[in-house]
Amino acid sequence: xxxxxxxxxxxxxxxxxxxxxxxxxxxxxxxxxxxxxxxxxxxxxxxxxxxxxxxxxxxxxxxxxxxxxxxxxxxxxxxxxxxxxxxxxxxxxxxxxxxxxxxxxxxxxxxxxxxxxxxxxxxxxxxxxxxxxxxxxxxxxxxxxxxxxxxxxxxxxxxxxxxxxxxxxxxxxxxxxxxxxxxxxxxxxxxxxxxxxxxxxxxxxxxxxxxxxxxxxxxxxxxxxxxxxxxxxxxxxxxxxxxxxxxxxxxxxxxxxxxxxxxxxxxxxxxxxxxxxxxxxxxxxxxxxxxxxxxxxxxxxxxxxxxxxxxxxxxxxxxxxxxxxxxxxxxxxxxxxxxxxxxxxxxxxxxxxxxxxxxxxxxxxxxxxxxxxx
Amino acid sequence: xxxxxxxxxxxxxxxxxxxxxxxxxxxxxxxxxxxxxxxxxxxxxxxxxxxxxxxxxxxxxxxxxxxxxxxxxxxxxxxxxxxxxxxxxxxxxxxxxxxxxxxxxxxxxxxxxxxxxxxxxxxxxxxxxxxxxxxxxxxxxxxxxxxxxxxxxxxxxxxxxxxxxxxxxxxxxxxxxxxxxxxxxxxxxxxx
Numbered sequence: 001x002x003x004x005x006x007x008x009x010x011x012x013x014x015x016x017x018x019x020x021x022x023x024x025x026x027x028x029x030x031x032x033x034x035x036x037x038x039x040x041x042x043x044x045x046x047x048x049x050x051x052x053x054x055x056x057x058x059x060x061x062x063x064x065x066x067x068x069x070x071x072x073x074x075x076x077x078x079x080x081x082x083x084x085x086x087x088x089x090x091x092x093x094x095x096x097x098x099x100x101x102x103x104x105x106x107x108x109x110x111x112x113x114x115x116x117x118x119x120x121x122x123x124x125x126x127x128x129x130x131x132x133x134x135x136x137x138x139x140x141x142x143x144x145x146x147x148x149x150x151x152x153x154x155x156x157x158x159x160x161x162x163x164x165x166x167x168x169x170x171x172x173x174x175x176x177x178x179x180x181x182x183x184x185x186x187x188x189x190x191x192x193x194x195x196x197x198x199x200x201x202x203x204x205x206x207x208x209x210x211x212x213x214x215x216x217x218x219x220x221x222x223x224x225x226x227x228x229x230x231x232x233x234x235x236x237x238x239x240x241x242x243x244x245x246x247x248x249x250x251x252x253x254x255x256x257x258x259x260x261x262x263x264x265x266x267x268x269x270x271x272x273x274x275x276x277x278x279x280x281x282x283x284x285x286x287x288x289x290x291x292x293x294x295x296x297x298x299x300x301x302x303x304x305x306x307x308x309x310x311x312x313x314x315x316x317x318x319x320x321x322x323x324x325x326x327x328x329x330x331x332x333x334x335x336x337x338x339x340x341x342x343x344x345x346x347x348x349x350x351x352x353x354x355x356x357x358x359x360x361x362x363x364x365x366x367x368x369x370x371x372x373x374x
Numbered sequence: 375x376x377x378x379x380x381x382x383x384x385x386x387x388x389x390x391x392x393x394x395x396x397x398x399x400x401x402x403x404x405x406x407x408x409x410x411x412x413x414x415x416x417x418x419x420x421x422x423x424x425x426x427x428x429x430x431x432x433x434x435x436x437x438x439x440x441x442x443x444x445x446x447x448x449x450x451x452x453x454x455x456x457x458x459x460x461x462x463x464x465x466x467x468x469x470x471x472x473x474x475x476x477x478x479x480x481x482x483x484x485x486x487x488x489x490x491x492x493x494x495x496x497x498x499x500x501x502x503x504x505x506x507x508x509x510x511x512x513x514x515x516x517x518x519x520x521x522x523x524x525x526x527x528x529x530x531x532x533x534x535x536x537x538x539x540x541x542x543x544x545x546x547x548x549x550x551x552x553x554x555x556x557x558x559x560x561x562x563x564x565x566x
Contacts, residue, residue, distance in 0.1 A: 005506055005529045008498035011422045013415045017432075021418065022410055024436045029406060030444045104399060104447060111447045132447055139448050172448060173542050175441060175462065176469060247482045259480050263473075271473065 030130075075100040077117070090131070093120040095150075103134075118150035137172040138189060147181075159188035177270070180305045184342050187305070248278040253286040260295065269303045280316070290321025294330050301333060307340035328354075332363035339370045347371035395452035398443065406443050413456060414439075417463055423529050424467045424522060426488035426510060434470065438463045457539070464522060464540040471518035487514065512559045523548050524555035 075084060075092070076099045084092045090110075094100050098117025104110060108128055112119065114135040123131050123142050133140045135151045138158040145165025151158055160169055162181045169179045169187060181187045251259065260275035276296035280289055297313030300306040314334040318327060331354040338347035348371045355367065389397075389408070397405035417438055421431035442459050449458050477483035494506050509528055513521040519541070526537045537552075538545040 004531055005502060005509070006419075006423055006531060008495045008502050008506060009419075009423050009493055009529065010495045011419045011431075012428065013418060017418070018414050021414060021432060021435055021439075022407070024432075025410060025439045025443070026407075028436075028440045028444075106400060108401070109399070109447070130447075134448060139445075170448075175445070175465065247477055251480075251482055255480055255482060259476065259482065262476055262480065266472065266476065268469075268473065268476075 075102070090121070090123045093122075095119065114149050114151050116151060118148055120146070120148045122146045139170045139172070141168045141170075145183075157188055157190050159186065161186040179303075182305055182307070185305060185307075185340065248274060249282075251278070253279055253283040253288055256283075257288050257292060260292065264295070264299065269299055273299050273304060284320075290317050290324055291326065293317035293320055294326050294333075297330065297333060297337070301337050301340065307337045311337040311341065311343075311346075328358050328361055328363070331357060332361070332367050335367050335370050339372075344371055390453065391455040392452035395446055395449060395455050399446045409443065409455065410439055413459055416456070417459065420460060420463050420530070421467065422493075424464070424525050425471075426493060426514075430470075434463065434467055438466050441466070461540045461542065464526065465542060468518045468522050468541065471521060475518060508559060508563055512555070512562050516555055516558060519543075520551045520555040520558075523551040524559070527552050 075082065075094050077094050077096050081096050082094045084094065092100065092112070095118045098119060099115040100119050101113040101115055102111075103113050109130045109132075111130075111132045111134065112121075114133060119133065121131075121133060121142065123145055125145075131142045133142070133149045135149050135158045136155055138160075140147070140149055140160055142165070145167055146163040147165070147167050148161045148163075149158065150161075160167065160181055162183050162185055164183050166180055166182045169181055170177065171189065179187060247259075248256065256275050256279040260272045260279065263269075263275060264272035273296060276292045276299070279286065279292045280296070283289060293313045294317035297310045297317060300313060301310035311334060314330045314337060317324075317330040318334070321327060331350070335347060335350045335354060338344075338350050341347075351367050351371050354361070355364065358364065361367075391409070391412075394405045394409050394412075398409060414435070417435045418431060421434040421438070422428065425431050425434055438459065442455075442462050446452075449455060474483060488510055490507050490510055493510065494503050498506065506529070509524065513524060516524065522541060523537060526532045526540060527534070532540065534545050534548055534552075538548045541548060543551075
């Protein structure tokens, strides 16, 4: 019989160690809602409310519902869509042939499971309230926004499209990696693909609340850590990114570039972005800084859903390495970044700049088609 | 201090994991503490057996609980809390080991050899102690996923399917990782 090796590994499980462990856990838990939840506890055990629609127009609106009414509700549609008002200003538009389960509906937390079809959510911002839509192992977390989550009929692909605001998306297969999808962007993943291969697709050209800022200043000021660096850091508090921070503060420029490139190739995008940012911040005049800025811009645009930060980085790359081999690519990607932001004027300026610099360049046809027009 | 989960039930057998998860989701702090109390030993033990160093195991266990208790909404089957929590520990450990290996390769972090005499129980039979020494000496040099797969299989005693579930990999991939790790282990033994 094989020996049970684990039994013979010593682990200190004494009460003091467990108490220290809890002392470290408790302060980091998300703020709970009001302590007087007895009524909600009773409603958790209540039966389901089934709402089905079919035939003609099926509009169902519930005014001022008590949260317990929605708890465990199932919203199922047949041939027609259904609109539901959650009573605090948020609405759900459940598409035809769809099924949405209300797994949780409390004052500070709403959780929907999309089992079939698609749902368009127009969510009112409420401070401290979590609003989550889950579909096939993907979790979309929102704070005041309008977005759609769609599940392919086979259940193998989930698509998220944001019309207003920003959402954060995680996958169960990669819980520490948070992607931010902003207004005008679309993101999808095939369920059998590894987490690192999920890519944001080309953004839809819809109006954006975060759009239309002028091009970043061309001064030599260091790039600020962008929202994507903060967001993954917040979400990755539970990940090794925190541990690498002190390393980033003492490594040389070469080490930072090597670290960033290796992390990028191995799929650790937040670490790669942080390493590129550290290089730019600590060694702005190093010969590698232009390349670091370019790679950072690519990560921000293609993997981190941060076109604004990407535009900053590409501008910086162009400024730092005017004679480099990647300058043409950086100028072309700058156009992509502004297009993703919906910043039409800046996009057109960048497009013109590229076409003047590279009239027979590699990206002429792609760049010419950007910026919605002339 | 920490709530006694048994006090929540008149029968004395304690609420089910599902009931605790539902209550914790609803914001009941006592339920969060109860889940912690129920599984702290499992999580700490698993963390220690994967990472080997006590301080690292404490960090990993803490991070795993924080993640799990903050993301209970994503748990599809509340009754499967234990397995879900274990898989969070395993995946977080893998990620942590990958980053460390990367930092070590780039000379940005010093390798810390585990103190095997502190790790191995004095009650271990000689053949078990030798096996554990060999396994832990080899895993320090393995890629993260080979290390985790080997430890789950050899030290935790999980079957291939269970290992695959914990690591969120296919059984075929797990078999390959374990085979590669076992080959290294065998080569290391022959050198002794």
